[in-house]
Amino acid sequence: MKLPLVELHLHIEGTLEPELLFELAARNAVTLPWASLAELRAQYDFADLQSFLNLYYRALDVLRERIDFTDLTRAYLARARTAGVRHAELFFDPQAHTSRGVPLVTALAGVRDALDRSVDEWSISTKLIVTFLRDRPPAEALQILREILAGGVPIDGIGLDSAEVGYPPELFTEVFALARENGLRLVAHAGEEGPPDYVWQALDLLGVERVDHGIRSLEDEVLLDRLVRDRIPLTVCPFSNVRLRVIDTLADHPIVRMLDRGLLACINSDDPAYFGGYIDDNLAAVDAEFGLGPDRLALLARNGIEASFLTNGEKAALTAEVDAWRAAQPAPATAIRSS
Ligand code: ADE
Ligand code: ZN
Numbered sequence: 001m002k003l004p005l006v007e008l009h010l011h012i013e014g015t016l017e018p019e020l021l022f023e024l025a026a027r028n029a030v031t032l033p034w035a036s037l038a039e040l041r042a043q044y045d046f047a048d049l050q051s052f053l054n055l056y057y058r059a060l061d062v063l064r065e066r067i068d069f070t071d072l073t074r075a076y077l078a079r080a081r082t083a084g085v086r087h088a089e090l091f092f093d094p095q096a097h098t099s100r101g102v103p104l105v106t107a108l109a110g111v112r113d114a115l116d117r118s119v120d121e122w123s124i125s126t127k128l129i130v131t132f133l134r135d136r137p138p139a140e141a142l143q144i145l146r147e148i149l150a151g152g153v154p155i156d157g158i159g160l161d162s163a164e165v166g167y168p169p170e171l172f173t174e175v176f177a178l179a180r181e182n183g184l185r186l187v188a189h190a191g192e193e194g195p196p197d198y199v200w201q202a203l204d205l206l207g208v209e210r211v212d213h214g215i216r217s218l219e220d221e222v223l224l225d226r227l228v229r230d231r232i233p234l235t236v237c238p239f240s241n242v243r244l245r246v247i248d249t250l251a252d253h254p255i256v257r258m259l260d261r262g263l264l265a266c267i268n269s270d271d272p273a274y275f276g277g278y279i280d281d282n283l284a285a286v287d288a289e290f291g292l293g294p295d296r297l298a299l300l301a302r303n304g305i306e307a308s309f310l311t312n313g314e315k316a317a318l319t320a321e322v323d324a325w326r327a328a329q330p331a332p333a334t335a336i337r338s339s
Contacts, residue, residue, distance in 0.1 A: 003297060003298070003322065004084060004321045004325065005084045005086065005279055005280070005304065006086065006087045006088070006304035006305050007080060007268055007269065008210070008233075008235045008266060008268055008308060009091070009212050009213075009237055009269070009270055010076070010088060010090055010091060010268060010270070010272070011091045011092075012072060012076060012090045012092050013056065013063075013092070013093055013096060014272065014275075015072065015075065015076040015272055015273050016062075016072060016273050017075070017273045018037045018040050018273070019037065020071070020072065021040070021059055022037060024062035024064075024068055028062060028068070030061055032062075047245065048244060048245055049244050052243070052244055052271070052274065053162060055274070056274065061100065063097065063102070066106045066109055066110040066113070067110065069107050069108075069109075069110025069113075069114075070114045072110075073090075073115065077114065080124055080278070081122045083279050083280035083281075084280060085279060086123070086125070086318060086321075087125045087126070087305075087308060087318065088124055088127075089127040089128075089129055089309060090115070090126060091130075091131040091161065092108070092111050092128060093131050093133060093162075094108060094130055094148075095132065095133045095136050095144065098144065099136070104148070104151075105153065108153045109153050112154070115128055127156035128155045129156060129159050129185070130144075130158050131161040132144070132161075133161065133162040134162050134164065134167035134169075134171070135162045138174065142174060142175050142178065145158065145175055146178070149182055157179070157184045158175070158179045158184055158185075158187075159188055160188040160189055160190075161189045164189060164193045164194040168198055169201040169205055169206050170201050172188075173205050176188075176208075185209060186206060186207055186209055187208050187212055188206055188208045189211075189213055190208075190214060191213055191214040191215060192213035192214075192215070192244075193244075193246060194216065195216060195219075196220035196223050199217050199220075199223055203226070203232065209232070210232065210234075210235060211227075211233070211234050211235070212234075213234070213235070213240075214234035214235075215234070215236060215246065215254060217234070217263075218254055218257070218261075224263070227263055228261065228264075232264065233264045233265070233303070233306070233307030234258065234263055234264065234265045234266075235268045235307065236265050236266065237270035237282070238250060238253050238267060238282050238285065239270070239272075239275040241253060243275040244275075250285060250286070253286070253289070256292075256296075259300075264306060264307060266300055266301075266303040266304035266307050267279065267283050267300050268282070283297065283300065294326055295326070298325065301322045302319055305318045305319050305322065
């Protein structure tokens with residue numbers, strides 16, 4: 001029996017594995033700056049968020065046609081299935097594609113095609129969250145949101161990502177207000193590299209229901225009180241934090257402190273093709289590092305379910321499966337004293 005998982009912080013573009021990247025480059029006759037898979041992988045040594053984003057946006061050049069976006073999404077869903085993911089809320093960056101000439105509907109509908117078949121094909125329910133790039137003009141985000149609202153491709157929510165420092169959430173108040181008026185769910189990256197004040201802004205000015213990363217909230221006790229009191233979820237991504245040097249090593253990761261502080265934290269994969277693994281790999285590494293044990297693993301899984309945008313009935317059903325998984329785990333070995 002596998003621990004049922006919910007993935008809430010996953011950039012679909014960040015699941016572009018080198019093999020698929022080369023396949024798409026050949027299919028679309030795109031000339032790459034890397035001669036081999038090894039040469040590409042050698043670039044995966046990041047100094048910070050910006051150095052990662054430079055490669056992430058560059059690699060996306062191979063995604064040209066609607067079917068490319070479908071293939072990318074299907075490849076993720078297949079991998080998520082092996083991880084035990086039962087529900088995934090995917091981020092998708094429209095401006096990473098429109099800014100290089102790919103029409104909005106080509107990219108968005110390509111992802112949607114895969115998601116529409118995901119329950120039948122992979123037994124994974126999904127939601128689609130359009131994330132706006134905070135280092136591009138808010139007016140552009142507003143325009144794209146209006147196009148999406150007017151078009152025929154449904155989405156479930158909006159978020160905010162890309163380079164954080166210098167691009168505070170307050171710049172996007174109007175975008176989030178429009179999304180809220182139209183019944184969309186609201187999330188934002190905040191407190192990844194940026195200060196706790198950005199988390200406050202995301203909560204109080206954008207009205208987000210969930211904060212992506214948010215680990216710098218640990219620097220502000222008053223903010224922690226607020227997050228705990230209001231059960232605001234934090235979608236934490238341990239491999240990402242290490243690879244983007246937000247923290248030094250996995251052993252320094254605050255995930256256990258966050259749980260002990262009463263935060264509604266869950267574990268996610270962010271950009272798994274670039275950071276060394278998917279949600280199951282993140283959980284396994286954190287378990288190996290901190291010896292989480294079945295109780296904390298189940299707590300992390302339940303937190304993910306509670307943090308999701310599933311209905312209460314769907315949450316209850318998945319939580320019951322986590323409880324069944326917990327009950328099926330072997331009891332800890334007790335020392336037998338010889339007489
Ligand atoms: N876009 C893709 N991954 C991201 C991350 N970790 N932070 C901000 N924007 C991103
Ligand atoms: Zn992210």
